[in-house]
Amino acid sequence: MFSVFLSHLCIGQYSGLSKPLPEYHIKISGFDERVLVMSSLRKPKRIMIRGNNEKEFPYLVKSGEDLRMDQRIENLFLIMNSVMDADPGCRQRKLSLKTYQVISMTPRVGLIEWMRNTQPLKEFLLNTLSDEEQKYLDPKSIHAPVVQHMKWVEKVADKDNKRGFQGMFDKVYIKYSYTETVKEFRLKEGKIPWNLSRRALQRLSSSPEAFYVLRSTLLRSHSVVCICQYLLGIGDRHLSNFMVNLKTGHMVGIDFGHAFGSATQFLPVPELMPFRLTRQLTNLNMPLQVKGQMESCMRHVLRALRADSDLLLSTMDVFVKEPSLDWMNFAEKQMQAGKETDDAAQDEKWYPKQKIQFAQRKLQGDHPCHIMKDELELGHSKREAFRSMVRVLLGDKKENIRAELPAQGLSVEQQVAALIDHATDPNILGRTWGGWEPWV
Template identity: 40%
Template sequence: DDSLPNIKTTFRKLDQTLEATIRKEDRHHPVRLKDYSPWLTEFSANKLNVELEIPGQYDGQSKPLPQYHVKISGFSPEVTVMSSNKKPIKITILGMDTKEYPFLIKFGEDIRQDQRIEQLFGLMNHIFSVDMICSNRRFEIMTYQVIPLTSALGMIQWKSNTESLDAFLGRSANKTYQQDLSKSRNDYHLWISRPRLNQGDAYGLAAQEYHADKVIPKFRELANRFPKHILRQALWDLSINTENFIALKNNFLKTYATMCVCHWILGIGDRHLCNSKICLNSGKVLGIDFGHAFGTGTQILPIPELVPVRLTPHITALMEPFGERGQFKVYMVHCMRALRDNYRILLATMNVFIQEPSFDWLEHSRLLDEENDTPEATWYPQIKIEQARRKLQGEGSTRIMVEELEANNTLKYKDAYVNLVKNIRTVGRFEEMNNLSVEEQIDCLIDHSTDENLLGRMYAGWTPWM
C-alpha cells in the first residue's frame, strides 16, 4: 500500500517529538502554567475581588492573625517540571507584598506523612529552644511547609538557594564527576549482580556469601575514586575567607548532627545524595522527602537499608582531625539528651499516626500482615511508635534494625542480613543494647552507621561510598 510509508513517517515524527518533549522536561526547562491550568494563569486578585492567603502561614505555635497574612496577587506564567519519577511541578505564587513564593506541587502521593514529620521536627526545635545547652548552641533542624490538599495531592514549600548534596559535591570535582559517579554505581552493580537473578536476590545472595574481606576492599576502592576532601573543598569554594569557611563548616556539622539524631528517632531512610540539601548562604543542611520513615527503608524495601543514618567516608572526612568522635559526636549527644529528657511530649504527638494512619501506613500494614488488612488495623503504627519510645529510652540502633529486618516477611535472605547487623563491632562493646546512656547510644549509632561491611552492601543508588 502506497500510504504505508507515509504512516511510518508520521509515527516516526510523533516519536521524535515525544522524545524531544521528554528530554526537554528532564532538563528542567520551564513550561507554561496555562498548559496545566488556564484559570490560574488568568487569576488576578484585584480583578476577581477575592482574598486568598498564600499557603503555609499557620504554624500551630500561636494564635493565628490572618489579617496580617500575605495574600495571593497572581501566579508566575512559567512552571518547571522536575525530573523525578512522578514529575512534580514547581510553581511560583506572587504575593501582595511583591515577593515570590515558590512551591512544589506533588500528585499521586499522600504527603500527610511528610506534613506530620515536619510538625514533629517543629516540636523538636521547640525542645531544643527551651533546653539551655541546645539553645545556647542554637541547635535546630531545618524545616519547610507541607500542605496536603487531598490524599493524593499536595504543596511543598520550595527552599530557594539550596542545592542537593549530589550537586554540591560536584562543585569542587572535575568535569567528569557525574560520569565518574555513574560509572562507580555501574561497576558496583556488576560486582554484586548475578546472572538470571533479580536485584533483590543478587544483593541477598551477596549478603549471604560475600565475606567482609571481599566487601570492604571493594567499598574502599570505590570511595578512593573520589577526592577524600571533596566536601571540604566544596565548602571552601563557597567561602570568601577562612573565617567564613569555618562558620560554614560548623553550620554544616551542627545541622547535620541534629538531622541525624532527629531522623534516626523517626526512622527516616532513603537518605541518598539527592535527599539532603545544603543552603548556599549558611552551609546548613535540610532533609527532604520522607516517603520512607519509621523504619520502612529496612522493613519494606526488597534491598533493605543496613545503616541508620548517612555517615559515609566523604562526609566524615569533613570532621577531621578529630573525626566523627569529636565535636560532631558532642553535637549529637546534646541533641539526643534533650529529646530523651522530653520523650513524653514527643510520643504524645506521634499518637496521630495511630489515630489517623496515612495511606502509606495502611499499605505497609497490609504488606506485612496479609491477614490483617482492614483499614481499622492499628497494630503497625502502634509498633512503630513503640520503637520510637525505646529509642528515646536508650535502645541501641542495631537491636532496632534487627527487629525491623526480622519483620520483613518478603525478604528471602533475611537471616543473612540479620547476622550482618548483629556482628558489627559495636555489639562487642555494648553487650546489652537497651538502657544505654546517651553517650553509649550515640557511640552505637556512629559505629553502626560507619561500618564498612554494611555500607559496602547498600543499594548502589544510595551511593554509600560517597
C-alpha cells in the same frame, strides 16, 4: 475562599503558637504565568505565588503522592526544635532543624515550600569534580564506582537467578566475607577524591574564617538531622534527599516517603544504616572526623529529646488516629507476610501503634541494631539471606563497638557511639544498594 485558605497556610502564617490575626496576613494577589516542570518521575511543578506585600513565594505542586506523612514529619521536627530550644546545651550550640512548609490538600495533591538558595547534596559535592575526574566517575564509564559495584554484586549471583535484584543481594550477604566486602568498598571509596565536601565549602567561602563558619554550621546541622531522622526511622537517605543552603551551610533533609523503619522493612534491598554518615561528611571534620563536634552535638540532641520523650510520643498519636495511604498499604503488605499478631489483627490501628512503639524504644535507650533487627524481621524473615543480614547488622565484637553493648538500657553516650559505629561500618555500607552511593 481557596485563595484565602492557600495564603494563610502556604505562606506559613498560622504557626499554632499564637492567636491568628487574619487582618495582618499576606493575601494572594496572583500567580506567575510561568510554570517550571521538574524532570523527576511524577513531573512536579514549581509555581510562583505573588503576595499583596509585593513578594513572591515559590511552591512545588506534587500529585500522585500522599503528603500527609511529610507534613506530619515537619510538624514533629517543629516539636523537636521547641525541645532543643528549651535545652540549655542545645540552645548554647544553636542546634535546630531547618524546616519547610508542607500542605497536604488531598490524599494525592499537595504543596511544598520551595527552599531558595539550596542545592541537592549530590550536586553540591559532584560539581567540584574536575573535567578529568568527571570523565572517570561518569556512570557510563566502566571505572565508575556504581558500575564496579554491580559487577561485584553480579559476580556471586546465581546464573539462573529467578529473584532478580533481591536474589543477587541475598548472595552478597551470604557469600562475601567481612574482609572481601571491606576491601572492595575501600577500593570504590578510593575512586572518589576524599575532600569533595571541603572543596565545595571553599568555593562558597571568601576567607578562612568564612570556611570555618560554614563548615561548623554544616557539621552541626547534619548531626541534628541524623539524630532526629533516626528517631523517626526516616530512610532512603541517598544524596538527593539532602539539600545544602549555599548561604548558611545548613543541611536540610527532604522527602520522607520512607519513615518509621519502612526502608528497612519493605525495600527489596533493606537499608541497614540508621542515617547517612559517609566519608565525604566525616572528612569535612578532619582530622577528628566524627569525634569532637559531631559526636558532641549528637549527644546533646539525643539527651534533650530523650528527656522530653512524652511530648514527642503524644504528638505521634495523629499517626494512630489518621494513618496515611502509604501506611495502610504497608500494613496490608505486613498482613500478607503473616507478621501480625492475633491481637494486632483484631485492632485496625495495630500498624501505626507498632511503628510508634519502635520510636518509643529508641527514646528509652534500646540498642539501635536490635531495634533494626526487629524491623528487618517483620519484612525479610523468610529470605534466604536473613540470618546473614542479622549477623552483619549486629556486628563483630572484634571490629565494632556496637557489638559489645547490651540490647537495652543504653546511656546517651553509648547510644550515640552505637549509632556512629553502625552508620560508618564498611561491612554494611559495602553491601548496600548502589543508588545510595555509600562511597561518596
